[in-house]
Amino acid sequence: MYRISQLAAKAGLSRSTLLYYEKLGLISSKRQANGYRTYSDHDLQQLKLLQQLQAGGLTLRECRACLESRIDRALLLERLQTLEQEIAAKQQSRDLLASILGMASMRQWHQALESQAPGAHLDWLLKQGFSEKQALRLKWLSKDMNQHEQYMADFERIFEGLDCLGPGSAEDTLQALHALPVVPRTLLEIGCGRGSTTVLLAERTQGLITALDNDEYSLSCLRETVTARALQDRVTLVCASMTELPFAGRQFDAIWAEGSAYIMGFAEALKNWRPFIRAQGFLVVSDLVWLADKPHQEAAVFWQHNYPDMATVSSRLAAVGKLGYRVLHSYPLSQQAWQNYLAPLREKVAGLCAQDFSTKALADINNELDIHQRYLGEYGYQLFVLQKEG
Incomplete structure (x- = not known):
């Protein structure tokens, strides 16, 4: 027999907890002539069992039910699922x-x-x-x-010497330019990269081009090209953020953004860039979109990880009006645009050795190339020619 202090020490519980358990009927004491409570070894065993049930996540009420009758299997399965979560x-x-x-x-x-x-x-x-x-x-x-610093070093090594950092072609760009009802006199290109589109726009218009990117190296490459083609009087290079454009409101007749809006998110880009376009001015922007109603799961999973905001063409067109634009023209980038990007990249990657890279950069590029090889056509870039309303 145990006095309450002895039972508390054996069970590792407080005296008040034992009195509470006794009130619930989980243990029972016998009163001695001197008024002291005494407990049997059966009560100690009950407490040990109770502690084990509580360790399984059961409430006192549920523990009592288990002590008084057969184990409720459904209840324990529910508790097991909760614990696993x-x-x-x-x-x-x-x-x-x-x-x-x-x-x-x-x-x-x-x-x-x-x-x-x-x-x-x-x-x-x-x-x-x-x-x-x-x-x-x-x-x-x-x-x-x-791992970002080393990853970026590996990434830049892969793309070193390549002119195209994404899909594009002169024919697709000119199609958008010809869709504009007037030729812009002032044009801002956002995310100009190494400038293939910049030079084309400068040579096919007589306006002033501002080419913006946040990569000094890409801009230095473009600066050499601009100088070599004697375009420096009409092309201004700006190293700045596309999220905080350092320009006055309504400064440009048109903004041009091929392959860069996804960085901010399509809707966010259209909303943030709109104040810098003059009344009835233009925005030419491309975005990666789904072209198939039911793309293969592997392609869907890949782009869910790499571009969660990716949507269908119809979804993008529906959003345009709500963001203060009307659509003048919309079309998918050509196979040649993709070939201009993928062919040199595949050739470059084929000559690289995985053991020379300490990060996943090369593996990631190879995975993307594999996805393009198998599923390009279920998705692609869509170019939107828009006019600012209001």
């Missing part, structure tokens, strides 16, 4: 903390945050000390800030 959530929390501390990759976390809150994602990266150029690249390329 809690364990998964804690594992996810553990993985995130390990990633932030540099002990694991942050790719999945970046992808999830980019899908759910792209604006907050960018702000957070900037607060971590990344420049905007680094943050934008991290969002869309490496997606792992712990």
Whole structure:
């Protein structure tokens, strides 16, 4: 027999807890002549069993039901499922903390945050000390800030010497230019890269071209081309952010943005750039879109990770009117536009050795090339020629 203090010590519980359990009928005492409560070994065993049931996540009420009758299997299965969900959530929390501390990759976390809150994602990266150029690249390329510097070095090594950083062709660009009812006298190209479109627009118009990019190296390449073609009087190069354009309102007859709006998000780009276009001015913009109603799952999963905002052409067209534009023309980029980008890249990648890369940059490029090889046509770039309303 045990006095209450002895039972409390044996069970590792407080005296008040034992009195509460006795009130619930989980244990029972016998009163001695001197008024002291005493408990049997059966009560101690009941307490041990009760503690084990509680460790399984059962409430006291549920524990009592199990002690008084047969085990409720459905109840225990429900508790097991709840515990598994809690364990998964804690594992996810553990993985995130390990990633932030540099002990694991942050790719999945970046992808999830980019899908759910792209604006907050960018702000957070900037607060971590990344420049905007680094943050934008991290969002869309490496997606792992712990490996970002080396990843970007590997990425730039892959694209070194290539003129096309994305799909495009002179024919597609000129088709958009000819769709404009008037030739713009002042034109801003956003995300000009190394300037193939910049030079074409400068040579086919007599207007003033402002070419903007946040990559100094790309702009230096363009500067050499502009000088070689004697276009420096009409082409101004600006290294700045597409998210915070350093220009006066309504400064340009047209804004041109091939293959760059996705960095901000299509709708966000159209909304943010609109104030810089003169009344009844124009926006020429391309976006990666779904062309098939039911794309293959592998393609869908790939682009869900790499461009969560990707939508159909009809969805993009429906959004245009709500953002203060009307559609003058819309068409998919040609196969030649893709070939101009993919053929040199495939040739370059074929000559590289995976063992020479310490990050996933080359593997990621190869994976993208494989997706293009098998599924291009289920998606593609759509070029939109828009006019500002109001």
